[in-house]
Amino acid sequence: MRLSLNLLRSAVESENAGAHPSELPSLEYPLFPPPRLAVLGAELRPSPGTHCFPYWSAPQLAQLQPMALAGSFEELANVARLEGDGVLLLRDLRYPLVVFTPPAAAPLSDERHDQLWRWFRLPVFEQIRNAAHQLLAWECEAHQGFHLSHGVLPSHLGAATLPGPCPCGAKEARVALLRPNALAASF
Template structure:
């Protein structure tokens, strides 16, 4: 398995997300986007696959739907992204589907690099991030997490609280990766079943 130096760091307020792990200046990061949301990343709109491949990225960033398009191109032999040798970063926005195991396996089979899912809130703020242990999502220092009727709610720097569409719980035990920050674990989409379960136990 290819290794990638991964270290959580404090998130600064910027209009673009700072990746929560150490990235050297020599690492080329490509994001499938017209305007990238990740700092340092160069944006490549969907369909500009030749330009993306020519950039020879080490890290590829995108939402699930965008990475799905990339996978389709690779599987059809129309795109070669074998330069991606550090990581895949999946951006999952609140109220969207979380990355599932089937898609993780497809990404692994196509790229053979670690996959990190970042949970993103309004105004492209980083709420929580997976670490290399893949034992949940580390809540970022300026993210405030609360729960309401089984659903996770999120606020960044005391900005208005938003619904995430996700249920789960906070784990305070030290992560196998060695970090002590709280983690969101057992995440799932909020469903009627979740709400019924919460109502039954409330």
């Protein structure tokens, strides 16, 4: 177990090998200033109040008492499981969650949204990030599709461009991410 963990750690570290902290991807939390928050399973650019835990434990989170969480669905599910087991109590969580989804995966399903709501009772902002955690697309407060990061094309994500401006006013292109079953059905 220790061996595999170390292998995983060295693989993750090599992804960002030589990267200066200022070169790491930033979180882009939907509120500014962001509340005290914990980023789980990723090393992002340091900023005030943002605590990154590429690897974390229940005591670490209990000590920090984050007001918001960011991480993959699986990381958040682990937090919910620990809270359900009575091992962890995050009493200050009250700001939106940021959920990281890899580009090859389907965006959060309605079922997963329901699970997150049952677990945390907080709004969710989904972000599409690659293995190096660079931001490819993100949900704005309008929750009507995803905005694309500079240089990302809809075809990169198998996404369909949405017409018209976004109610949030952002100028970045806006797309609908197709779920694999929707993609299959359209062929």
